[in-house]
Amino acid sequence: MITGDAGAEAVFGWTREKKNVDRRGAGPMDASVFGRGAGEGFGVHICTGPVAVKGAQPGDVLEVRILDIVPRASRNPDHVGRVFGSSVAAWWGYHYNEFLGGLKPREVVTIYEIFDDAEMPHARALYSYRWEPQTDPFGVVHTTYDYPGVPVAPATIKRRHAVLDDIRIPLRPHFGVIAVAPREVDFVDSVPPSYFGGNLDNWRLGKGATVYLPVSVPGALLSVGDPHAAQGDGELSGTAIESSMTGTFEVILHKKADLAGRPFADLSYPLIETETDWVLTGFSHPNYLAEFGAQGQSQVYTKSSLDLAMKDAFRKMRRFLMNVKGLSEDEAIALMSAAVDFGVTQVVDGNWGVHAILSKRLFQNVP
Secondary structure, eight states: OOTTOHHHHHHHOBOSSOBSSOOOSSSOTTOTTTOSSTTTTSSOOOEEEEEOOTTOOTTOEEEEEEEEEEEOOOOOGGGTTOEEEEEEEOTTSTTTTOOOSSSSSOOEEEEEEEEOOSSOOEEEEEEEEEOOOEEOTTSOEESSSOSTTOOOOGGGSOOBOSOSTTOOEEOOOEEEEEEOOOSSOSSOOSSSOBTTEEEOOOTTSSTTOEEEEEOOSTTOOEEEEEEEEEOOTBOTTSOOEEEOEEEEEEEEEEOGGGOTTSTTTTOOSOEEEOSSEEEEEEESSTTHHHHHGGGHHHHGGGSOOHHHHHHHHHHHHHHHHHHTSOOOHHHHHHHHHHHOEEEEEESSSSSOEEEEEEEGGGGTTOO
16 A cells, blocks of 8 residues: 555655665664664654744744645555555553453554545445564564554465444544644654643544644744544544545744733643634643653653543643633532533553543623
């Protein structure tokens, strides 16, 4: 599906002689930690950016409107016009130590075809296969799915067809990663999300949605990527249906001096707005880079907790209801219990997430 597609090969091309993209992550270039490859895979997402926003300074807020998301069809001559996606039930998935039977543990890759028709946009599984140890073109053996873009030799795996038969998965096209640059580090692992956005993996960030991000460095340095065709809350097995998408965005800069009275006036986290809802993002560690210091990009993986993420989402919603909507603390707590939906965003991105959804209808009669 990649061979013969110049755009895909520009990213994934890898032979004994060269990798078209050598650095794959924020890790060391000499692969001194795990020996997986340049960048070590500490951040696996293909992103567009960073894009500098003229005039953006720390304290400002960047508004990113998602105007459109269109699936990118394969350019492989054998698959012209078809759109594919993949997911992996991986070693970092929440399920990994909970298998009931069969080979334990195991990783399974599922390949999907995406149908973006007007009546019912959906994905259908084509086949799946269990990950088998792969020797990359540089001679490194990968016993697990541990490094982005390792070529899988077709002869080394067994395709299992008749997977998820007759099941059509409704599409929820969205970008998993929308981020500005953090102030704490120059290179950052793209997997754990934080106050600057990043790998939010919230399917509500689709066409028509907006995300507000606090600017921390001059130029903001916006990056977008990790497109998904569909994902459930939780992203349980480690990935969504990952698929190539083309996005159209509108970026609006709100200067610090003009924020008073706006819903994002004291913003310190990614705030999502849809046509019907405000969606607040809570994390186990709201700013793991500051909390854990120099080792933050590794320690956050070992210290995630849904209890902490829920507490963060609660605190943010309480603050939003009090500061933006003018409720007292008691009123905010009463409304949260009666009308705010808290959900598990993801349990696989190192810094686990809980989101809080506030319906705009609740305030349609409030002057």
